[in-house]
Amino acid sequence: MELVNSLEGRLLFAVPKKGRLNQATLNLLEGADIQFRRENRLDIALVKNLPIALIFLPAADIPTFVGQGRVDLGITGWDQVKEHDAAVNAAAAHGGAPAQGSGCEMITELGFGACKLQVQVPEKGKYATSADLIGRTVGTSFVSLTADFFAQLEAQASGAAAANDDSSRPQKLQTKIVELSGSVEAACALGVADGIVDLVESGETMRAAGLKAIDTVVESTAVLIKSRSPSNPDLVDLIASRIRGVITAQRYVLCQYNIERSGVAAATKITPGKRAPTITSLDDGWVAVSSMVEKKKIALVMDELTRVGAHDILVLDIHNTRE
Numbered sequence: 001m002e003l004v005n006s007l008e009g010r011l012l013f014a015v016p017k018k019g020r021l022n023q024a025t026l027n028l029l030e031g032a033d034i035q036f037r038r039e040n041r042l043d044i045a046l047v048k049n050l051p052i053a054l055i056f057l058p059a060a061d062i063p064t065f066v067g068q069g070r071v072d073l074g075i076t077g078w079d080q081v082k083e084h085d086a087a088v089n090a091a092a093a094h095g096g097a098p099a100q101g102s103g104c105e106m107i108t109e110l111g112f113g114a115c116k117l118q119v120q121v122p123e124k125g126k127y128a129t130s131a132d133l134i135g136r137t138v139g140t141s142f143v144s145l146t147a148d149f150f151a152q153l154e155a156q157a158s159g160a161a162a163a164n165d166d167s168s169r170p171q172k173l174q175t176k177i178v179e180l181s182g183s184v185e186a187a188c189a190l191g192v193a194d195g196i197v198d199l200v201e202s203g204e205t206m207r208a209a210g211l212k213a214i215d216t217v218v219e220s221t222a223v224l225i226k227s228r229s230p231s232n233p234d235l236v237d238l239i240a241s242r243i244r245g246v247i248t249a250q251r252y253v254l255c256q257y258n259i260e261r262s263g264v265a266a267a268t269k270i271t272p273g274k275r276a277p278t279i280t281s282l283d284d285g286w287v288a289v290s291s292m293v294e295k296k297k298i299a300l301v302m303d304e305l306t307r308v309g310a311h312d313i314l315v316l317d318i319h320n321t322r323e
């Protein structure tokens, strides 16, 4: 109770308490110098160097807390935000109200937790397209997105205008959606469902279960989200800017090289930098160039730089950045 009282005046920031997004989120917080010590089993941690409290929650619940404005900021999967959105809109439609959305605003993608929510069916089974599953049973943890997806398919199949908003979800879906909380891939083999809607990253889980993907419902990455009216907008901006800086540092390396002035135009085409390269004059008509390069492209960039006459090419890790 004492800890709950000490939340007064602090920006509340929800982070995944376990699962796929937990470790990458903790690394991001460390990079953004958000210092805290989490007591054993406690789901609230006070940040030592900023007026922030971290709230450790399941990734699936974070859009609810942020959407209702109970928590100011959150990190979760875009799939979870869209699922919450779909659930809120379906509930509003059920009560006869217009779609109102989840109340979560995306600030930035975070560059980890990439996966796709996909329709999957047995590899050697009789279903080839998602439309073949209309009227059948589909297992998923994402019941609202799945219901919307099949509502659209059913509307298209019945010749009705494509349903773009959730309020046009038919009262009674022909397709039966079965809610499963995990190990969804087991549902087809065990006869619980004809197809599933589940997350795919490498595809290993899917293939091991003898399934194949036939459609994509949502493409997802981890995102930083905020509520519509956060308690301290300046602090939200500060955190967003620190986090963007860390993400950029993770994505880029600094490439430095020397080249004769006559080769600079060709070389800086290869390394244009994030904004522009830094060029410093050296003696004897040579220049030193320093430029940010995407980590995943650096080997090719070094090959090309060598080809246009660059020397002494160095690649340095970037610890942090700020725009």
Ligand SMILES: Nc1ncnc2c1ncn2[C@@H]1O[C@H](COP(=O)(O)OP(=O)(O)OP(=O)(O)O)[C@@H](O)[C@H]1O
Pocket: 016, 018, 019, 020, 021, 058, 059, 060, 076, 077, 078, 079, 080, 113, 114, 115, 181, 182, 199, 200, 201, 202, 220, 221, 222
């Ligand atoms: N294989 C994956 N690769 C990349 N990101 C994933 C993967 N699986 C899940 N995610 C992302 O991580 C989020 C949380 O999934 P995760 O399975 O870790 O949840 P969890 O909180 O541990 O819940 P559960 O108890 O249902 O497993 C997902 O919503 C998705 O955005």
Ligand SMILES: O=P(O)(O)OC[C@H]1O[C@H](OP(=O)(O)OP(=O)(O)O)[C@H](O)[C@@H]1O
Pocket: 019, 020, 182, 183, 184, 185, 198, 199, 200, 201, 202, 203, 204, 205, 206
């Ligand atoms: O395509 P892949 O790389 O194999 O990843 C996909 C799997 O990862 C997630 O599950 P997770 O392992 O987090 O456990 P869960 O099934 O308990 O949610 C997801 O639900 C899939 O099952």
